[in-house]
Amino acid sequence: MIRHIYVHIPFCARICPYCAFYKDLLDRSQTWRFCEAVLRDLDLQRAHFAISPSTIYFGGGTPTALMTAQLEFLLEGFRRRIDLSSVEEWTMEANPGSVSARKAAVLKKFGVNRISLGVQSWDDELLKLLGREHSAQQAEQSFHLLRAAGFSNINIDLMFSLPGQTIKQWRLTLEKTIALQPEHISAYCLTYEEDTEFFLRHARGEFRQDADMDADFFEMAMSMLEDAGYEHYEISNYARSGFSSVHNRAYWLGKDYLGIGPSAVSTIGMQRWQSVCDYRTYIERALSGKPPRASSENLTREMKRTERIALSLRTRDGVCASDLRHFAQQTNDFIALGLLQKSKDNFVLTRKGKAVADSVAEALL
Ligand code: SF4
Missing domain, CATH: 3.80.30.20 (tm_1862 like domain)
Incomplete structure (x- = not known):
């Protein structure tokens, strides 16, 4: 659904x-x-x-x-x-x-x-x-x-x-x-x-x-x-x-979503696709009953995990600790630097860490 x-x-x-x-x-x-x-x-x-x-x-x-x-x-x-x-x-x-x-x-x-x-x-x-x-x-x-x-x-x-x-x-x-x-x-x-x-x-x-x-x-x-x-x-x-x-x-949170319109991306289950960008081509295709899809790819569990880390790290709730199990060294380093902290089963950015969120995410991907 x-x-x-x-x-x-x-x-x-x-x-x-x-x-x-x-x-x-x-x-x-x-x-x-x-x-x-x-x-x-x-x-x-x-x-x-x-x-x-x-x-x-x-x-x-x-x-x-x-x-x-x-x-x-x-x-x-x-x-x-x-x-x-x-x-x-x-x-x-x-x-x-x-x-x-x-x-x-x-x-x-x-x-x-x-x-x-x-x-x-x-x-x-x-x-x-x-x-x-x-x-x-x-x-x-x-x-x-x-x-x-x-x-x-x-x-x-x-x-x-x-x-x-x-x-x-x-x-x-x-x-x-x-x-x-x-x-x-x-x-x-x-x-x-x-x-x-x-x-x-x-x-x-x-x-x-x-x-x-x-x-x-x-x-x-x-x-x-x-x-x-x-x-x-x-x-x-x-x-x-x-x-x-x-x-x-x-x-x-990585939920499925459907994209409608030129350049829109959809992700359903392990499938991702993007509609054609040029809106004139999009119009021609859609009005002639052809799916306006330009490209699609099969996602892997690893790709999903990586995306989940990148997106959830930016949120208040942070990243689920199990997603970072292969990054124990980096995680500990960021904790020592005061950029990351443990909160229940998640790792969340500290106030200082939020200012360098992209760099922290890069190191964990
Ligand atoms: S060009 Fe259009 S979409 Fe881009 S920032 Fe300006 S108003 Fe927004």
Whole structure:
């Protein structure tokens, strides 16, 4: 039984120069066909699998770049095709530049109960540098508009270690976010991903990365958000009690999930596959009744174990000790360095360890 679904909507009104997700510029001549293709893809999947999701996550790209009528068409299509009676959490990623009262009302009406709002910063200069289409004021208006539409579970996405960002700017962004009282906050350190404009600028020496600064930004986020009552339940994620993301937790626990849409990955049992990335090819394939699958692989127990370590190490509950039985030496070294600690049957990162989580994970894989 499929319990978790991810749907990828690749359209963006603008392409941010740091973004490595699969996305493309919004082309209104393609979006209706795209929505039809998504529902055909869902039909193809439900011919093979029993689907009764407890979580659905619409990500992108920018799902709210679609028109209100298209979102309605998609959500209604899901409602008609699959049993939604067990849905506990239905998330929609939204960008402040493309949220409207009508869209919010439609999302609410069809059962979306969690919004992830891509704010990134409350500083207009930094937003400009990031190539975002919204201003801080627009982001605030969008947040209030979503609240007015009845959304009582909102995540605000933030980024830190941005080029030129000062610790004071980051503190102001955190203060502003806390003042709005969202239920969930994600705070990501900027990474310079290959094939992005930021990567080239970093390679040319225009932007610099400073591990000490990264650690200071991260430490500030942890301190301020925990003081404000948010639980740090994953390296980049903070939530008020009862509002950690059910969908993301399932993913981190290695549960099966079905991906719909271009570039979406699915993992069911020991099988993993990915849909074609190019959305035009995706549309053609899905509308002609062909599975839009681009590649697939058989997973081994070892691959699953490795993924479990990498993902669960980042969470509050940590890694099951039995998964680390072949790494006794490394585990003891990290404990001696104060980066890891034992908690019941698991190993969890200490506060100091969280700042270097990726390096610890690398040594254990
Ligand atoms: S809006 Fe999001 S998905 Fe689109 S380009 Fe920017 S960061 Fe990437």
